[in-house]
Amino acid sequence: MDNSAIIDKLNDCLRHEWTGVAQYAQAGFVVSGLWRDVYADMFYDSAKESFGHAKKVGEKIVALGGVPTVERNPIKQSDDLMEILGHALEFESKAVKMYNEALVVAEGDRALVVFLEDILKEEQDGVDELTRILRNPQGSAAGSKKSTKAG
Numbered sequence: 001m002d003n004s005a006i007i008d009k010l011n012d013c014l015r016h017e018w019t020g021v022a023q024y025a026q027a028g029f030v031v032s033g034l035w036r037d038v039y040a041d042m043f044y045d046s047a048k049e050s051f052g053h054a055k056k057v058g059e060k061i062v063a064l065g066g067v068p069t070v071e072r073n074p075i076k077q078s079d080d081l082m083e084i085l086g087h088a089l090e091f092e093s094k095a096v097k098m099y100n101e102a103l104v105v106a107e108g109d110r111a112l113v114v115f116l117e118d119i120l121k122e123e124q125d126g127v128d129e130l131t132r133i134l135r136n137p138q139g140s141a142a143g144s145k146k147s148t149k150a151g
């Protein structure tokens with residue numbers, strides 16, 4: 001069985017995960033200010049999530065007879081928190097796109113589809129969380145701007 005198409009696609013995903021390890025770790029290093037405590041941990045956790053995905057994908061590539069890439073794409077850097085969060089949303093959105101593309105190639109291989117869907121779900125969770133943060137960065141409870149007047 002020729003696995004080269006799915007191996008190539010998985011290596012695209014792996015390259016993106018390596019990018020995430022470096023980009024999120026760098027964000028954790030440099031984030032400063034009042035919110036450093038919160039966001040440094042969040043970025044380090046995201047770097048760990050990317051490494052976790054890289055581990056799964058790398059092992060799957062070997063199982064399919066391929067060689068996992070050690071390359072990564074250029075990372076986006078900033079020391080401005082809002083800009084870092086914007087880069088993070090871009091990164092997670094691209095991950096969703098890449099795993100969706102891999103799913104198209106994996107069609108027909110049920111186990112591989114489930115494997116990719118599990119990761120895809122976590123990437124989408126990242127998009128959702130960052131979207132909620134960036135929608136209202138100053139923070140307010142949902143619906144708090146609504147009028148409380150009755151009648």
Ligand SMILES: [Fe+2]
Nearest residue numbers: 049050053095
């Ligand atoms: Fe990931």
